[in-house]
Amino acid sequence: MALHDDLTAIQHCVDELVRTVGRVEQRSGTELAGVDFRRVRMDTDHLRESVALLRAAATAPPARPEARPDLVTIPDTPYDRSLWTDSDDEGLGARDRHAP
Numbered sequence: 001m002a003l004h005d006d007l008t009a010i011q012h013c014v015d016e017l018v019r020t021v022g023r024v025e026q027r028s029g030t031e032l033a034g035v036d037f038r039r040v041r042m043d044t045d046h047l048r049e050s051v052a053l054l055r056a057a058a059t060a061p062p063a064r065p066e067a068r069p070d071l072v073t074i075p076d077t078p079y080d081r082s083l084w085t086d087s088d089d090e091g092l093g094a095r096d097r098h099a100p
Contacts (some may be wrong), residue, residue: 007055014051018044 022046025037 003058004055007051008060011055014044014048018048041049 021037021040025041028037
């Protein structure tokens with residue numbers, strides 16, 4: 001059985017569960033007055049939404065892998081020191097002084 005068929009079968013079962021919970025709630029009346037059917041209804045609704053999300057994810061086209069950016073080659077040669085004349089070596093102190 002294909003995944004789509006399995007998810008459809010799950011959806012039918014969940015729909016039947018929701019209908020059955022509704023019938024039991026109506027028939028119980030005061031007999032099960034202490035039982036909170038709101039939680040059961042919320043759980044079945046949540047289950048219905050979860051199955052819908054699964055079905056949507058199964059029918060969505062597969063995600064395309066991101067294109068890798070081109071690699072940039074970094075040369076091994078030292079940088080031009082004139083690029084750094086207006087900055088200090090942060091955390092290392094000034095050039096002409098030593099750390100304590």
